[in-house]
Amino acid sequence: MDTSDATDRAARLLVGLLAAAGTAHMVAPKPFDAIVPAALPGSPRAWTHASGVAELLLAAGLAVPRTRRVSAIAAACFFAGVFPANVKMAYDWRHKPAPLRSLAYARLPLQVPLVLWAAKVGRNAAR
Secondary structure, eight states: OOHHHHHHHHHHHHHHHHHHHHHHHHHSOHHHHTTSOTTSSSOHHHHHHHHHHHHHHHHHHHHSGGGHHHHHHHHHHHHHHTHHHHHHHHHHTTTSOHHHHHHHHHHHHHHHHHHHHHHHHHHHSOO
8 A cells, every 4th residue: 555545544534533523513412512611611512513513624624635734734733622621521520430431531542643643644645
């Protein structure tokens, strides 16, 4: 597999992840509402829908080779920006049963590979 094939595959996988997450934010918003930090102005549902729209737009931008580079960098920034929601979830779930608590804690370091993945897709996108 040459570099462009690997880059296209990585981009397509990222498109799928973001499209699925964006769709989930729209179809089943309640779990996402619960992890919106209280310090943000407005309603949690508005933030849930806004982040879902952002994920869908990022997926669309990544799907188009012409906009892939800028969309990938935006996706890396987005993944870094949602980290506080994961911190809130880990804190809120600290007294839940071990499997749920483990899931919440596992989300924290997961943001790092997501940021790196999106940044790499951006670096490798055709100019």
